[in-house]
């Protein structure tokens with residue numbers, strides 16, 4: 122037994138990373154538009170102003186997806202392209218763009234999966250305090266309503282937030298991502314609480330204004346902790362470490378603070394104790410809103426760390442062997458995370474799982490023969506997918522897998538230095554070139570993963 126019969130083989134992208142057209146057709150500014158103009162924030166002074174010019178080339182890009190045999194495509198909507206000020210006036214040109222994209226996808230037999238928010242926060246709302254503002258959950262709910270009203274006749278699958286761990290942690294604690302702040306911990310825990318409430322409001326709005334029953338999920342991330350051996354005590358050590366919480370200075374990088382409230386309607390006890398001095402006011406009504414039921418659980422999974430049970434009965438990390446493999450971005454290569462991640466998540470949250478992102482950055486080059494021979498990517502994906510298949514065979518209900526990314530794109534603070542795509546993008550000419558991995562992925566989809 123391998124992947125389910127109607128498995129959603131997909132690829133993912135996000136609005137700011139591919140669209141370009143940053144100042145066109147009435148789009149409002151977002152925090153990344155502004156951040157990229159600050160000196161020294163983004164590698165090489167790169168911006169997403171043009172990116173992959175997908176806004177003008179989406180037909181060509183959908184044709185590529187069709188040729189690749191993708192069953193599903195996960196993309197995000199640019200909130201300020203739809204609502205230039207974040208709330209209020211709707212930008213019809215923005216709606217038109219996404220309608221054309223959706224129709225093109227459906228015409229190609231590809232199921233659209235919409236992410237509502239993948240980091241391009243409206244600058245006008247940021248000026249009002251952004252997620253610090255108590256009205257911010259309502260703003261996000263209003264946006265979700267507009268999305269439901271305009272697209273839910275044709276699009277049935279939605280994810281609310283992409284990686285709150287990153288847009289709060291990297292954006293407001295570490296300051297490496299937009300808006301580049303290092304805020305007091307107390308402020309960031311308030312923002313987190315408001316983002317979770319925003320998630321709940323969006324789920325409600327999608328259900329209330331959806332033109333048909335919708336499938337709604339969430340797409341958080343974080344490092345997977347996986348066991349050194351199959352022995353129950355190591356498995357227990359990894360499980361425990363995976364759902365435990367870091368110290369307060371680095372609190373955002375974890376699973377349970379972000380997912381327990383959404384699924385169980387309660388923050389984990391460990392965090393309530395550890396972070397007590399920094400917490401905002403949390404009411405029963407808040408928790409009810411945050412845990413508005415969702416249908417599917419998405420997780421972006423890139424890597425993990427190995428854990429075993431220590432002599433003292435506490436989980437301990439197993440050091441990686443000298444010279445262990447890493448990606449171009451120096452992320453550890455750990456295929457086991459696609460077995461243990463979905464398994465642990467399903468045991469705890471009991472929801473059907475989607476891998477909403479997985480992939481790697483490689484130093485890809487166009488060779489003399491005009492092709493891109495990314496054997497390293499094929500190897501990585503084959504090993505990771507083999508582990509995912511093993512999880513599926515063990516009974517984990519995995520509904521889909523989205524390769525990050527369809528094509529090379531703007532990798533946030535790393536600019537265009539990292540190439541995550543199945544398709545190579547020559548940014549000067551905007552030419553798309555199939556990497557070897559793209560042909561390989563096509564063959565995997567055709568065989569429903571039986572060739573892995």
Ligand code: GCO
Pocket residue numbers: 135138283284287342421478525532533541
């Ligand atoms: C994320 C984002 C993507 C990134 C990708 C590679 O997961 O950080 O969703 O936008 O580009 O993960 O870092």
